[in-house]
Amino acid sequence: MKNLMMIFCLCFLSACGNNQLDFxxxxxxxxxxxxxxxxxxxxxxxxxxxxxxxxxxxxFTDLIGEPENFANLKTNTIGYTLMEDYGWDIDPVETKILLIELTADSLVQDFKIQHWKK
Structure with missing residues (x-):
C-alpha cells in the first residue's frame, strides 16, 4: 500500500511540471x-x-516571422498573438499578445506580454 501511494505521489508531482518549450x-x-x-x-x-x-x-522578423496587423496598437508597436480563448462565446474572453515596441529607427526598444481577460 505504501508503494502504491508513493507511485501515485510521484506521478502526480511529475504531471505538475513546467510546461514550457524551447523556442x-x-x-x-x-x-x-x-x-x-x-x-x-x-x-x-x-x-x-x-x-x-x-x-x-x-x-527579429527573421527570428519570429512577420507581425500580425492589430489596428489598436500604439505607433511603433507590433504584436504577435500568443493565445486567444473564446470559451463558449463568439468574442474572445481571454487573449495574450507579445508586444514589441520599436524606436524611430526600427530597433527593438522593449517587449512585453499584454494579457487581457474578460
Missing part, C-alpha cells in the same frame, strides 16, 4: 484555424534567450 521557429508559426498551439509555451524562452533590445526589425 523553435517552425512550431512558433504552426497555426491550426488561426490558433497557435505552441506560442504561449515558447514565450519565456523567446523573451529570455532570443529577443534582445537593439535588434533590427529584419533580425
Amino acid at each position: 523553435e521557429i517552425s512550431k512558433w508559426n504552426e497555426s491550426v484555424d488561426g490558433f497557435y498551439k505552441f506560442r504561449e509555451l515558447m514565450t519565456n524562452d523567446l523573451m529570455e534567450n532570443h529577443l534582445k533590445k537593439g535588434m533590427t526589425y529584419q533580425e
Whole structure:
C-alpha cells in the first residue's frame, strides 16, 4: 500500500511540471484555424534567450516571422498573438499578445506580454 501511494505521489508531482518549450521557429508559426498551439509555451524562452533590445526589425522578423496587423496598437508597436480563448462565446474572453515596441529607427526598444481577460 505504501508503494502504491508513493507511485501515485510521484506521478502526480511529475504531471505538475513546467510546461514550457524551447523556442523553435517552425512550431512558433504552426497555426491550426488561426490558433497557435505552441506560442504561449515558447514565450519565456523567446523573451529570455532570443529577443534582445537593439535588434533590427529584419533580425527579429527573421527570428519570429512577420507581425500580425492589430489596428489598436500604439505607433511603433507590433504584436504577435500568443493565445486567444473564446470559451463558449463568439468574442474572445481571454487573449495574450507579445508586444514589441520599436524606436524611430526600427530597433527593438522593449517587449512585453499584454494579457487581457474578460
